Amino acid sequence: MASNVIACPSCGTKNRLPLAASGHPRCPSCKTDLPWLVDAGDADFDSAVDTKTIVVVDLWAPWCGPCRMIAPVLETLSRELAGRLKVVKVNVDEAPATAQRYKAMSIPMLLIMDRGQVVDTLIGAQPAPMLRARIQGALDRRG
Numbered sequence: 001m002a003s004n005v006i007a008c009p010s011c012g013t014k015n016r017l018p019l020a021a022s023g024h025p026r027c028p029s030c031k032t033d034l035p036w037l038v039d040a041g042d043a044d045f046d047s048a049v050d051t052k053t054i055v056v057v058d059l060w061a062p063w064c065g066p067c068r069m070i071a072p073v074l075e076t077l078s079r080e081l082a083g084r085l086k087v088v089k090v091n092v093d094e095a096p097a098t099a100q101r102y103k104a105m106s107i108p109m110l111l112i113m114d115r116g117q118v119v120d121t122l123i124g125a126q127p128a129p130m131l132r133a134r135i136q137g138a139l140d141r142r143g
């Protein structure tokens with residue numbers, strides 16, 4: 001699975017995002033927390049969600065119109081909550097075992113996970129404020 005490269009929002013340095021890390025990714029040049037958005041499949045799903053930050057798993061597919069509405073919202077949230085949120089995108093067509101494990105019958109389906117456990121589930125294209133509130137709720141429950 002190809003790793004994602006993003007430009008640092010602060011200084012523009014190109015950074016390769018790790019699929020998994022002990023902490024969260026920071027820009028080596030200016031130490032800014034980087035938005036962490038990665039693609040994962042069946043083989044690397046567990047390592048992708050095994051992280052210290054809150055994780056939002058986006059179960060999506062290329063043919064799913066509502067999924068395309070959610071994608072930019074998640075990108076925005078990953079920037080706004082850099083350092084506290086990780087977005088893991090899973091194409092269910094390429095990850096049938098993961099889709100079955102979380103019973104992703106209807107997509108888009110979002111799993112909010114904390115230390116590998118699902119703490120909230122959203123099905124369907126929820127409006128941005130709703131998504132933001134549910135993710136914030138998971139962050140708040142951590143204190």
Ligand SMILES: [Zn+2]
Nearest residue numbers: 008011027030
């Ligand atoms: Zn930077």
